[in-house]
Every structure is written in C-alpha cells, then in structure tokens.
Amino acid sequence: MKIGLIGFGKTGKSVASILLENEKFSLEWVLRQSKVLENRSVSEFFGVESDKPGLIYSSSKTSIEELLDKHPVDVIIDFSSDNGIYTYGEIAAQKNVKIISAISHYKEKELKFLEKLSKKTTVFWSPNITLGVNYLLFAAKFLKKIAPWVDIEVNEEHFKTKQGTSGTAVKIAEALDVDRENINSVRAGGIVGKHEVIFGFPFQTVRLIHESISREAFGNGVIFVAENLKGKDKGLYNFEDILTPYFTV
Amino acid sequence: MKIGLIGFGKTGKSVASILLENEKFSLEWVLRQSKVLENRSVSEFFGVESDKPGLIYSSSKTSIEELLDKHPVDVIIDFSSDNGIYTYGEIAAQKNVKIISAISHYKEKELKFLEKLSKKTTVFWSPNITLGVNYLLFAAKFLKKIAPWVDIEVNEEHFKTKQGTSGTAVKIAEALDVDRENINSVRAGGIVGKHEVIFGFPFQTVRLIHESISREAFGNGVIFVAENLKGKDKGLYNFEDILTPYFTV
Amino acid sequence: MKIGLIGFGKTGKSVASILLENEKFSLEWVLRQSKVLENRSVSEFFGVESDKPGLIYSSSKTSIEELLDKHPVDVIIDFSSDNGIYTYGEIAAQKNVKIISAISHYKEKELKFLEKLSKKTTVFWSPNITLGVNYLLFAAKFLKKIAPWVDIEVNEEHFKTKQGTSGTAVKIAEALDVDRENINSVRAGGIVGKHEVIFGFPFQTVRLIHESISREAFGNGVIFVAENLKGKDKGLYNFEDILTPYFTV
Amino acid sequence: MKIGLIGFGKTGKSVASILLENEKFSLEWVLRQSKVLENRSVSEFFGVESDKPGLIYSSSKTSIEELLDKHPVDVIIDFSSDNGIYTYGEIAAQKNVKIISAISHYKEKELKFLEKLSKKTTVFWSPNITLGVNYLLFAAKFLKKIAPWVDIEVNEEHFKTKQGTSGTAVKIAEALDVDRENINSVRAGGIVGKHEVIFGFPFQTVRLIHESISREAFGNGVIFVAENLKGKDKGLYNFEDILTPYFTV
Numbered sequence: 001m002k003i004g005l006i007g008f009g010k011t012g013k014s015v016a017s018i019l020l021e022n023e024k025f026s027l028e029w030v031l032r033q034s035k036v037l038e039n040r041s042v043s044e045f046f047g048v049e050s051d052k053p054g055l056i057y058s059s060s061k062t063s064i065e066e067l068l069d070k071h072p073v074d075v076i077i078d079f080s081s082d083n084g085i086y087t088y089g090e091i092a093a094q095k096n097v098k099i100i101s102a103i104s105h106y107k108e109k110e111l112k113f114l115e116k117l118s119k120k121t122t123v124f125w126s127p128n129i130t131l132g133v134n135y136l137l138f139a140a141k142f143l144k145k146i147a148p149w150v151d152i153e154v155n156e157e158h159f160k161t162k163q164g165t166s167g168t169a170v171k172i173a174e175a176l177d178v179d180r181e182n183i184n185s186v187r188a189g190g191i192v193g194k195h196e197v198i199f200g201f202p203f204q205t206v207r208l209i210h211e212s213i214s215r216e217a218f219g220n221g222v223i224f225v226a227e228n229l230k231g232k233d234k235g236l237y238n239f240e241d242i243l244t245p246y247f248t249v
Numbered sequence: 250m251k252i253g254l255i256g257f258g259k260t261g262k263s264v265a266s267i268l269l270e271n272e273k274f275s276l277e278w279v280l281r282q283s284k285v286l287e288n289r290s291v292s293e294f295f296g297v298e299s300d301k302p303g304l305i306y307s308s309s310k311t312s313i314e315e316l317l318d319k320h321p322v323d324v325i326i327d328f329s330s331d332n333g334i335y336t337y338g339e340i341a342a343q344k345n346v347k348i349i350s351a352i353s354h355y356k357e358k359e360l361k362f363l364e365k366l367s368k369k370t371t372v373f374w375s376p377n378i379t380l381g382v383n384y385l386l387f388a389a390k391f392l393k394k395i396a397p398w399v400d401i402e403v404n405e406e407h408f409k410t411k412q413g414t415s416g417t418a419v420k421i422a423e424a425l426d427v428d429r430e431n432i433n434s435v436r437a438g439g440i441v442g443k444h445e446v447i448f449g450f451p452f453q454t455v456r457l458i459h460e461s462i463s464r465e466a467f468g469n470g471v472i473f474v475a476e477n478l479k480g481k482d483k484g485l486y487n488f489e490d491i492l493t494p495y496f497t498v
Numbered sequence: 499m500k501i502g503l504i505g506f507g508k509t510g511k512s513v514a515s516i517l518l519e520n521e522k523f524s525l526e527w528v529l530r531q532s533k534v535l536e537n538r539s540v541s542e543f544f545g546v547e548s549d550k551p552g553l554i555y556s557s558s559k560t561s562i563e564e565l566l567d568k569h570p571v572d573v574i575i576d577f578s579s580d581n582g583i584y585t586y587g588e589i590a591a592q593k594n595v596k597i598i599s600a601i602s603h604y605k606e607k608e609l610k611f612l613e614k615l616s617k618k619t620t621v622f623w624s625p626n627i628t629l630g631v632n633y634l635l636f637a638a639k640f641l642k643k644i645a646p647w648v649d650i651e652v653n654e655e656h657f658k659t660k661q662g663t664s665g666t667a668v669k670i671a672e673a674l675d676v677d678r679e680n681i682n683s684v685r686a687g688g689i690v691g692k693h694e695v696i697f698g699f700p701f702q703t704v705r706l707i708h709e710s711i712s713r714e715a716f717g718n719g720v721i722f723v724a725e726n727l728k729g730k731d732k733g734l735y736n737f738e739d740i741l742t743p744y745f746t747v
Numbered sequence: 748m749k750i751g752l753i754g755f756g757k758t759g760k761s762v763a764s765i766l767l768e769n770e771k772f773s774l775e776w777v778l779r780q781s782k783v784l785e786n787r788s789v790s791e792f793f794g795v796e797s798d799k800p801g802l803i804y805s806s807s808k809t810s811i812e813e814l815l816d817k818h819p820v821d822v823i824i825d826f827s828s829d830n831g832i833y834t835y836g837e838i839a840a841q842k843n844v845k846i847i848s849a850i851s852h853y854k855e856k857e858l859k860f861l862e863k864l865s866k867k868t869t870v871f872w873s874p875n876i877t878l879g880v881n882y883l884l885f886a887a888k889f890l891k892k893i894a895p896w897v898d899i900e901v902n903e904e905h906f907k908t909k910q911g912t913s914g915t916a917v918k919i920a921e922a923l924d925v926d927r928e929n930i931n932s933v934r935a936g937g938i939v940g941k942h943e944v945i946f947g948f949p950f951q952t953v954r955l956i957h958e959s960i961s962r963e964a965f966g967n968g969v970i971f972v973a974e975n976l977k978g979k980d981k982g983l984y985n986f987e988d989i990l991t992p993y994f995t996v
C-alpha cells in the first residue's frame with residue numbers, strides 16, 4: 001500500500017518511522033508546511049537504510065496535485081493540523097485516494113468538509129488513532145450497556161507539563177455519561193500517558209487500563225486502520241465502524 | 250421472580266443474602282443436604298427482617314417434588330456440588346422450572362445431563378457466575394480477535410491458602426490461547442481475588458482487571474443471569490449467550 | 499497480655515474478633531455505652547469457642563473502676579468516640595494501665611488530655627491504626643526527604659457512600675506538603691479502601707499503595723502496637739515512634 | 748563537578764544526554780573502546796547546543812593518563828563493561844578521582860579490585876543505579892524488618908525480548924528472602940520496565956512499584972549519587988550507604 005503523509009511534527013515523525021519499518025507499506029512522500037528538511041528523505045533523517053522513497057516536500061514549493069501525479073498513493077495520512085485537510089482534501093477525493101485523518105480537534109466546519117469528501121472517497125477520522133484507546137472506549141461502552149447502573153470513574157495520568165484534562169479522557173467520559181468531576185487527573189514526571197476506566201459493581205470492580213510508552217503507538221494505529229479500510233466503500237468511518245465487524249467474526 | 254436455592258455452603262449463604270435484599274426476587278426456600286439449620290429461615294439466620302419465606306429444608310427429609318408442589322418457583326439456582334443436579338434436574342425440567350447452575354467443576358456426565366434437561370427447560374451454566382469475570386473474558390476474546398498477534402499474559406492474585414492455579418485464570422488463558430506458563434499466580438494475605446489480562450502491543454498496553462471483595466459478587470451475577478433469562482426459550486445457555494445481545498442494542 | 503476494649507461498634511467488633519484469635523492476648527472485657535449485648539460474651543457473639551472471658555459491659559451500669567478492680571488489664575484499647583477517653587483516662591493512668599487510642603478525630607482538648615495522661619502512663623494514639631497505612635506514610639516521608647523536588651500526587655479509592663476526602667489521604671498529603679487539589683478521590687461500588695502515593699521522577703515513577711479488605715486490618719494494627727509498647731516508659735507515642743527503632747536494628 | 752564518562756553504548760549515551768542538560772555538571776570527555784564517533788562531541792552527536800566540551804575519545808588511541816592530565820575530572824562514571832575498570836581504575840585512584848561504577852555484573856575479581864581502589868579514593872558501585880529501584884529495595888527491606896512474617900511476592904514486567912528473570916528482581920528477592928519461584932515475570936510489547944513488591948498482611952496489602960520509561964532514568968541516578976558522594980572520604984560505597992543518612996535528617 002502506497003502512503004503519503006501530511007505533517008512532520010513530533011507525531012508525524014514517529015508515525016513515519018513505523019511506516020518505514022513495515023513491509024506492507026511504502027511511504028512515498030511527506031508533505032509539510034515548513035521548508036526544514038526539504039528534499040531530504042525520511043530514512044536518511046532517521047539514519048536507517050530503506051529502499052522506500054519517502055522524500056520530504058514543503059507545501060510552499062510543491063503542490064499536492066504535482067505530488068499525486070508524480071508519486072501516486074493509495075492513502076493519505078494526515079498528522080498536520082486543523083486546516084491541513086483543505087490543502088489536499090479535494091484533490092485526494094477527486095483522485096479517489098483514501099484519507100485517514102488523525103487530527104485531534106476539528107471544528108464543525110472541518111467535520112462538514114470531511115463529510116463532503118466522503119461522498120467521493122473513503123474517509124476515516126479519529127481524534128486519537130491508537131488501537132488501545134479505541135478498544136478501551138469500545139469495551140467500556142459495551143460494559144455500560146450491560147450494566148447501565150454501574151458506578152464509573154475515569155483516571156488519567158500524564159507528564160507534568162500536560163495542560164488541562166486529557167482530551168481522550170473527556171471523550172471517554174462523554175461516551176459513558178460520566179460527569180467531568182469524575183475524571184481524576186494526575187500530572188507527574190516519569191509518566192507518558194495512561195487512561196483507566198473504573199467500573200464499580202456491588203462487591204467487585206472491573207478496570208480497563210490503557211498505557212502508551214511513546215508516540216510510535218499512533219503509527220501502529222494508522223497501520224491497523226489502513227489495513228481495515230481495504231475494500232471499504234466511500235463514506236465516512238470512525239474507529240468504532242472498524243472494530244464492530246470483528247465482533248461478529 | 251420466585252427462587253429456590255440448592256446448597257447453603259459459604260457461597261450459597263452469600264447468594265441467599267443478596268437475593269433477600271433484592272425486591273424483584275423472592276427466595277422461597279433453600280434445599281441442602283445437611284440437617285443443620287433445618288426449618289429455620291434465611292432471614293432469621295442473617296438476623297434481618299424480611300417478609301420472604303426462605304425456609305431451609307434438608308434433602309434428607311424433604312423431597313424436591315414436595316417442595317415444588319407446595320412452594321413453586323420460577324427458577325432453581327444451584328450452588329451445591331457436582332451431583333446436586335441429579336437431585337432436582339428431572340423434576341425441575343418436567344415442571345418447566347428454569348435452572349441456573351453455578352457449579353465450578355462438572356464432568357462430562359453432568360454436562361450431558363444438562364444438555365438433556367435443556368431439551369425441556371431453560372438451563373444456564375457458568376463455572377464462575379460473576380458479571381465482572383464473564384465480561385472480562387468476553388472483552389478479552391474480542392481484543393484477541395482484533396489483534397491476534399498481540400502478546401498476552403494472565404496474572405491472578407488470591408489469598409495465601411488457595412491451592413493451585415485459579416480455575417478462572419486457566420479458563421481465561423485457554424480462551425485466549427495463552428500457555429499455562431504465562432499465567433502468573435500471587436498468593437498472599439490481604440487479597441480476596443484478582444484476575445488481570447495484559448495485552449502487550451508495540452508501544453502500548455491494554456489491561457483488563459477484575460477484582461472481587463467478597464462472595465456476595467456471585468449473588469449479583471445470579472440476579473443478572475436470572476433477569477436475562479426471562480423470556481428465553483428452552484435450551485442450554487452460557488454467559489456469553491447472555492452478553493452477546495447487548496452488543497447489538 | 500490482658501486487654502480491655504472500649505467501644506463495640508463495627509470497628510470495635512472487628513478488633514475484638516482479631517484479639518480473640520490471638521494467643522498472646524486475653525480480651526478480658528468490653529465496655530460500651532449501649533446496653534445491647536450486655537453480659538453476653540464476645541466469643542458467644544461471634545459464635546466461636548474461646549476460653550477467654552471477654553464479657554460485654556455497659557458503662558451505664560458498670561464503672562471503669564469496678565471493672566479494673568475485678569478484671570485488671572495491662573492495656574486499654576479505645577475504639578469508642580471522641581469523648582470516650584474521659585470515661586477511663588484518669589483511672590487507667592492512675593493504675594498505670596497502658597492506653598492505645600484509635601480515635602480518628604480528637605480535638606485540641608482531647609490531645610491535651612492525652613498529654614496529661616502520658617505523664618503517668620504509656621499512651622499511644624493513632625487516627626488510623628493499620629500497620630500498612632502507617633508504613634506507607636513513613637516510607638513516603640522518607641522518599642520526600644531523599645528527593646524533595648519530586649512530583650507527588652495522592653489517589654484514594656473508597657466505597658460509593660464514603661463522604662468527603664479520606665482523612666488518611668489528607669494526613670498523607672499534609673505530611674508530604676501536597677496540595678489538597680492533588681488528592682484524587684474515586685468513589686465506586688466494589689471497593690473497600692485504597693491509598694496510593696505517586697512519586698514522579700524524571701523518566702521513572704515510584705508508587706506506594708495500601709489496600710484494606712476489611713476492618714479486621716485495624717485489629718492487627720492494635721496487636722502490632724501493643725507488642726511494641728511493651729517495656730516502653732510513660733509518655734505519648736505515635737506510630738512513627740514505634741516504626742523508627744526498626745530502622746536501626 | 749567535572750565528569751569523565753567511560754562507555755558510550757545505549758545506556759552511556761542516555762546518561763551523557765542527561766549530564767549535558769544539568770548545569771551542575773560538566774561532561775569533560777567520553778572514553779570508549781570503539782573508534783566510531785571519535786573526536787566528535789557529545790553535544791554534536793545529540794544535535795543540541797552546549798558549551799561543555801564532551802569530546803569522544805577511543806581508548807585505542809588515547810590513554811586514560813593522557814586524558815586525565817589534559818582534561819582533569821572530579822569523578823569518573825563507568826557504563827562500559829566488566830573489565831572497563833581495569834582501564835582506568837589504578838590511575839583514577841592514584842589521582843584521587845572518585846569512581847562511580849554502574850556495571851551490572853561484576854565477578855569476584857572485579858569486586859576485590861574495587862575494594863583495593865577504595866583504599867585510595869572514593870568508590871561507588873551499584874548494579875542498578877536508578878534512584879527509584881534503590882529506594883524500593885531500601886523501603887522493602889525496612890518493611891520486612893517491621894513484619895518479618897509477612898507474605899512477599901515480586902512481580903516484574905519487561906519488554907518481550909528481555910531474556911531470563913530481571914537481575915534487579917532477583918536482587919530484590921534475595922534481599923527479602925523470597926524464593927525464586929515467587930518472582931513472577933511478564934514479557935510483552937509496550938512495556939519498558941516495572942518492578943513490584945507485594946506485601947500481604949492479614950486483611951491488607953502494601954505494594955511498592957517502580958516503573959522506568961527510558962534509560963535516561965540511569966542519568967538521574969548518576970547525578971544523585973555524584974552529589975551525595977561530595978565530601979565523602981575514600982572507601983567503598985553502595986546505594987544503601989547513600990540513602991541511610993537521609994533517614995536521620
């Protein structure tokens with residue numbers, strides 16, 4: 001599967017490194033705003049050997065049309081920012097290139113745009129694209145269905161400098177109808193990122209815990225999504241849509 | 250719902266105490282082998298007030314036919330032992346009384362007998378009838394389907410005197426195709442019972458943890474099962490059969 | 499060692515049951531306000547056999563002087579309430595009977611009274627008399643000394659109906675100079691009581707966790723304290739005074 | 748404090764990166780066997796700016812005498828291998844340079860050599876030089892003194908490819924007199940390194956948990972040790988010797 005990556009910030013880099021290692025994927029190019037690293041290759045940047053092209057382009061000099069013409073891809077993966085989608089969305093949809101967006105915070109406007117694009121191509125969006133967090137959310141919602149009366153609290157732990165409540169924790173709480181005040185946040189050194197959902201039943205508890213040790217976890221999420229979008233029709237998909245079919249296998 | 254309870258050992262007692270508190274259930278009687286406590290009532294035994302009958306009978310003096318004639322029930326719940334089922338099975342099936350068995354270790358012979366009974370009435374069997382453990386097993390199997398290549402280990406912790414590996418841990422490991430040597434057992438004071446399934450993905454982990462603080466947890470499992478067997482046709486059911494429909498709600 | 503117990507509420511009962519089982523201690527009597535259970539024995543109450551007297555007296559009929567004259571003890575253990583100390587304090591001190599008080603909330607006045615009594619006899623007070631919690635506090639303070647700059651947060655989990663922040667968690671936080679807002683409280687079914695101190699260092703964490711599964715944990719704390727007060731001079735002691743000597747052994 | 752580093756493998760590099768960031772330390776040089784990176788500087792290698800020299804030398808071309816003459820240091824830190832100590836030990840001791848060795852597995856011969864060196868200079872050795880693990884060991888031994896009868900088990904979790912039982916877990920178990928079979932090892936993706944000591948008391952548990960998220964944790968251990976060796980006389984020290992004085996402060 002041929003991949004084009006939009007964005008090359010911290011997370012973009014981690015995802016690129018995972019794609020580079022995976023034999024089923026070929027990272028054709030990276031498109032980013034900044035001119036830093038322009039025309040260097042991803043493999044060179046990481047100091048590894050690879051026969052995959054993975055050249056880094058700056059959107060200030062190279063247009064997405066040009067890129068897709070010269071180096072066509074099956075899927076575009078977006079780890080840039082809110083408005084990155086406007087750079088490549090229309091063209092990708094026209095050319096029937098699949099879109100996987102991992103942008104955390106879209107506004108109404110971007111969501112509508114995604115929907116419009118999904119009329120023409122396969123579009124996937126997840127604000128947290130790790131497999132573990134999405135499984136946790138899925139499994140937690142299922143338990144809430146089984147026992148709607150259960151006590152639920154959400155704990156999240158992150159590195160000291162993380163500001164505000166974790167967006168993922170908020171999303172989990174909303175999905176489970178848990179009050180914001182029942183989200184407990186720990187901030188301390190030596191922690192990367194942890195989410196825990198505690199279900200309190202009479203005389204027993206169930207805990208679902210997800211822990212990340214690095215941003216590379218996003219890369220494996222992307223791979224899981226890309227593989228599961230194979231053969232999927234045009235339309236707008238989220239992680240739940242991808243997990244549900246496994247249930248009936 | 251009218252309930253008859255077979256067995257009044259430690260777990261039977263805990264289950265009886267939970268049934269007594271629950272308004273939707275009426276504990277009609279307890280049938281046990283021993284003559285101890287004969288003709289006393291469950292509420293008197295626990296020192297609580299209750300308008301539910303809950304008289305304790307010994308099978309050495311009172312037959313199940315007599316009991317079911319004088320004090321008919323909708324469901325028989327079995328916390329006795331392997332061969333308890335032979336005491337009441339045939340009669341219960343004839344009279345179309347539902348059977349919920351929580352016996353941990355049935356042999357081939359008993360399983361065949363259950364199947365025979367299930368031709369005539371609704372029969373449910375679970376070797377561990379807590380909601381939490383069964384949810385854990387269900388959710389873990391689902392995650393294994395999503396990511397069959399994931400690393401899995403099972404940890405279990407129990408009170409110091411518990412002999413051998415926990416049967417529930419063995420069942421979990423078998424369901425997930427985990428080697429016996431990847432079950433880790435801790436035995437120490439101050440612990441009731443804990444099961445943990447660790448899923449190791451690249452750069453992230455998911456942990457499912459169940460913890461019991463007392464045998465009363467079985468009582469709530471019984472209630473959950475009894476409520477979910479309402480309206481179920483004759484046939485043999487297990488916990489998975491009961492959980493699956495929630496998925497599609 | 500001969501013991502007199504003041505108070506026979508939930509915790510008093512649990513402590514009595516532990517004392518009854520321990521060969522090194524003889525529970526001589528229980529003194530309580532209420533007349534319920536008067537003149538019955540503790541062993542009868544628990545339905546166990548024991549050759550220890552353990553008769554239950556009501557302070558409305560029997561005075562402490564009378565009790566100490568007829569049934570002298572080495573130690574008085576107080577699980578009653580704030581002002582229980584006034585019932586027996588003076589007399590116990592006069593007779594050089596040791597006092598172990600496990601009352602959670604004393605006011606200034608009671609603390610002064612304890613100090614006064616400690617001029618005449620050995621007095622011990624701990625608002626949470628479990629060995630585990632006190633060890634945790636001790637070990638946490640030590641780590642804070644080693645690394646005063648470490649990030650610290652306190653998590654506590656208790657049963658759903660527990661009101662307000664756990665007093666033990668508050669005490670831990672104060673001892674470690676942790677802000678009240680860095681105490682996280684979880685309230686849910688299926689939990690007895692858990693306290694966790696998280697220390698976040700660069701690239702590593704240390705967690706100290708204490709978990710109780712029942713009130714009987716207090717009984718073992720009492721036994722530990724009583725054994726460690728042997729041979730101690732008159733004076734006012736707390737748990738730290740008792741733990742420190744082990745360090746130098 | 749001026750530092751010379753012996754060894755520049757994975758851990759050596761992580762330690763160097765931490766030393767580079769710390770204002771109190773000046774990394775004067777690195778001495779390694781390999782000629783790779785010779786004459787480059789540590790700051791250049793990490794792509795950061797720094798006014799600290801930190802030049803990388805190969806022991807095949809540059810002798811320790813020469814290095815210490817031209818670039819004298821206060822402390823030599825050894826993250827090389829078993830026999831690294833023979834390269835620099837004598838000279839360092841002669842010149843009264845302190846030695847901090849973090850080599851995991853010394854044999855009898857090296858330990859004797861360390862002792863010999865400690866007659867002339869301050870020598871410190873710890874097979875695991877993180878602050879957290881050493882604190883854990885210290886606190887666990889203290890709890891074992893308080894309650895020698897407590898049930899103890901050790902859990903350790905590491906990345907999938909780690910062979911054999913963790914050396915640190917073995918060391919903890921030995922210090923606590925815990926049988927090897929009571930060490931439980933989990934190996935799975937998404938885990939860096941975790942050690943847990945479980946203490947089971949009647950009705951309560953205490954757990955001490957240490958978790959690392961990267962090798963940089965060793966760097967902070969080195970800094971802690973170096974600062975605490977200031978003003979220490981010649982002699983052979985371990986981590987316990989350094990932690991004990993904090994107790995009495």
